[in-house]
Amino acid sequence: MKVAIIGIGNILMGDEGVGIAVIEELRKMKVNADIYDCGTMGIDILNTIMGYDKVIVVDAVKGFGNPGDVVKIRPEEIKGKERIVSMHDVDFSFLIKIAEGLIDLPEIVIVGIEVERIGEGMVLSETVRKAIPKAVEVVLKELHDSNR
Secondary structure (H helix, E strand, O other), X not given: OOEEEEEEOOOOEHHHHHHHHHHHHXXXXXXXXXXXXXXXXXXXXXXXXXXXXXXXXXXXXEOOOOOOOEEEEOHHHOOOOEOOOOOOOOOHHHHHHHHEOOEOOOEEEEEEEEOOOOOOEOOOOHHHHHHHHHHHHHHHHHHHHHOO
């Protein structure tokens, strides 16, 4: 199974950059997947995920729990929930909605980290920073389950 792990987020906006922090940790490990920093790519993310059987997206989320909670969600579970979006970002769930029916989408799993603070600055809140190892663990388990 061909798997990609992509991190989404804006490292200049505090906890919004946690998806990028998680994939930087994953890059230090030997994983059987392609790893991408998609930052604030917007619609170009669709080009990145095409051709994969499964895509694990790591991103900041809001409305799925308490700050620092790590959740695994499917795109259909996002409807009605808010994803943190800076002025330069396009919401990932919006991208999936656009792509449905236009391209062959892979299986998508989102590993979300509930944010505490969004604002100017490159520092993650302590609560969210402490959630990074748990997010890495969830991604690795999802990857392991894909390779069975």
